[in-house]
Amino acid sequence: MPAVHEILYCSVLSPDQSANIVGRIVSQARARNAQDRITGLLVFDGIRFCQHVEGSRDDVTALMRRIARDPRHRDVRVVYEGSREQRRYQRFDLGFAQSEDADDMAGIHDLDGQEALERFLLLRSGFDISG
Numbered sequence: 001m002p003a004v005h006e007i008l009y010c011s012v013l014s015p016d017q018s019a020n021i022v023g024r025i026v027s028q029a030r031a032r033n034a035q036d037r038i039t040g041l042l043v044f045d046g047i048r049f050c051q052h053v054e055g056s057r058d059d060v061t062a063l064m065r066r067i068a069r070d071p072r073h074r075d076v077r078v079v080y081e082g083s084r085e086q087r088r089y090q091r092f093d094l095g096f097a098q099s100e101d102a103d104d105m106a107g108i109h110d111l112d113g114q115e116a117l118e119r120f121l122l123l124r125s126g127f128d129i130s131g
Helices: 019-036 057-069 102-109 113-124
Strands: 004-013 039-044 048-055 073-084 095-098
Touching: 004 019, 004 057, 004 102, 004 113, 019 039, 019 057, 039 113, 048 057, 048 102, 048 113, 057 073, 073 102, 073 113, 102 113
Parallel strands: 039 095
Antiparallel strands: 004 048, 004 073, 039 048
16 A cells, blocks of 8 residues: 655635635545545634645645745745645545634644644544535
């Protein structure tokens, strides 16, 4: 079985965007992710995004290029990148959750590497995920 490439990135909603745009981002991402065989989870706290995506290295790299160019958010920063044998999000093209605690998301934004991933995965169990 080929390795699954995974990236956790954080970004901030652009100041000229309303939080209402997130629904459109999610629906567009779900359609594109299904086409590209990418799975993952997007969490938004009203200001910050954290998204954990997984798929083939080529597909995830192409997705990250599109995300970096998307004007709806800024300060895109990869906080974790790695590979694993199995997907974590087999149920979702893109799961979505809204975080009620801005401190949780800010905490992930301030971390790097395995520590950032572990914090995100720990918080994930408390999210009400749609998808």
